Amino acid sequence: MRARELGVAPGIFDPGPLNAITDVGGVRVGHATVVEGDAIRTGVTAVLPHGANLYLDRVPAAIHVGNGFGKLVGSTQVRELGELETPLLLTSTLCVFRAADALVEWMLAQPGMEEVRSLNPVVGETNDGVLNAIRLRPITAEHVRAALASAREGPVPEGCVGAGTGTIAFGWKGGIGTASRALPASLGGAAVGVLVQSNFGGVLQVMGAPVGEELGRYAFRSELATDRESNREVEPDQGGGSILIVVATDAPLSDRNLERLAARAILGLARTGSSAANGSGDYVVAFSTSASVRRPSGAKRLVTTELANEETSALFQAVIEATEEAIYDSLFMAETTAGNGHIVEAIPLDRVREVLSRYGVSRRDGRPRRA
Numbered sequence: 001m002r003a004r005e006l007g008v009a010p011g012i013f014d015p016g017p018l019n020a021i022t023d024v025g026g027v028r029v030g031h032a033t034v035v036e037g038d039a040i041r042t043g044v045t046a047v048l049p050h051g052a053n054l055y056l057d058r059v060p061a062a063i064h065v066g067n068g069f070g071k072l073v074g075s076t077q078v079r080e081l082g083e084l085e086t087p088l089l090l091t092s093t094l095c096v097f098r099a100a101d102a103l104v105e106w107m108l109a110q111p112g113m114e115e116v117r118s119l120n121p122v123v124g125e126t127n128d129g130v131l132n133a134i135r136l137r138p139i140t141a142e143h144v145r146a147a148l149a150s151a152r153e154g155p156v157p158e159g160c161v162g163a164g165t166g167t168i169a170f171g172w173k174g175g176i177g178t179a180s181r182a183l184p185a186s187l188g189g190a191a192v193g194v195l196v197q198s199n200f201g202g203v204l205q206v207m208g209a210p211v212g213e214e215l216g217r218y219a220f221r222s223e224l225a226t227d228r229e230s231n232r233e234v235e236p237d238q239g240g241g242s243i244l245i246v247v248a249t250d251a252p253l254s255d256r257n258l259e260r261l262a263a264r265a266i267l268g269l270a271r272t273g274s275s276a277a278n279g280s281g282d283y284v285v286a287f288s289t290s291a292s293v294r295r296p297s298g299a300k301r302l303v304t305t306e307l308a309n310e311e312t313s314a315l316f317q318a319v320i321e322a323t324e325e326a327i328y329d330s331l332f333m334a335e336t337t338a339g340n341g342h343i344v345e346a347i348p349l350d351r352v353r354e355v356l357s358r359y360g361v362s363r364r365d366g367r368p369r370r371a
Contacts, residue, residue, distance in 0.1 A: 071125055203239075268322070
């Protein structure tokens with residue numbers, strides 16, 4: 001179930017109608033889930049800022065790196081020019097290059113691209129090599145095309161789908177999660193949406209409740225304790241892994257302020273208990289869909305109307321809240337998964353509910369609260 005069904009609704013702002021990144025008008029999400037035999041558990045997730053050709057009608061964008069242990073193809077050009085010119089793909093670590101090649105092929109085949117000689121595909125990844133035979137590199141151009149073709153506005157499938165098919169978070173099954181926030185008119189009325197591919201570790205906390213500790217699964221436990229029931233040493237875990245966070249907003253932000261917005265998503269990640277361990281790649285890609293900041297290809301002058309610095313604070317709060325909730329959704333919507341000789345359990349929601357109740361995270365007038 002989603003976090004709100006457990007009474008977990010971080011923050012002060014309300015979500016959009018879908019509580020998903022697609023609450024930002026025009027944003028589309030598609031998945032290709034790849035499950036083959038006993039060993040392949042992976043996939044591709046595509047995020048499209050709008051339905052037109054992104055190369056011809058680019059959006060301002062920014063990338064923030066919390067910890068750089070990862071492979072984010074196309075990041076340097078986004079940082080240099082401050083714009084996206086292709087959809088954003090998420091996939092498995094050793095397939096990121098194949099996905100990028102397939103995305104280039106797909107883009108070059110679009111109408112109006114006949115004379116294009118340079119293209120910057122943006123593809124991120126996390127390592128699903130426990131549940132997935134990652135060295136086989138099973139992602140193909142067909143999978144990439146399927147994810148792009150399936151991209152839709154509306155509800156976003158979560159959990160063990162697309163790029164989240166084989167991921168693990170906090171020792172339990174991770175996956176795709178999404179959430180949004182809608183600012184009131186008095187604060188500009190903008191929407192902020194987040195989608196995550198969770199595959200990281202740490203010491204899970206939910207709305208401040210120490211869920212990971214209470215359930216006996218957290219980073220560095222092997223150095224602190226043994227399993228008393230079996231009298232065996234606990235599996236070593238130093239909180240490694242990765243997370244890709246995609247942030248969309250319809251607020252008219254420049255790439256500079258989008259980078260500031262992306263940086264605040266890391267604060268939402270921290271709220272869930274991540275320490276951005278040495279082996280963790282923690283990346284945020286943020287973009288604005290606002291028509292007033294679009295960047296048509298070939299334009300000699302860009303006339304934009306962007307939000308002032310002083311008007312960004314509510315957006316910062318919103319992205320922190322949405323990131324935190326999207327990560328919870330990625331855990332709570334995932335299912336126990338077997339693959340590649342391993343089984344990774346879904347987080348036990350009945351026990352999570354008990355911990356939340358014990359620590360005073362409960363409903364009050366339809367909204368959770370902390371004791």
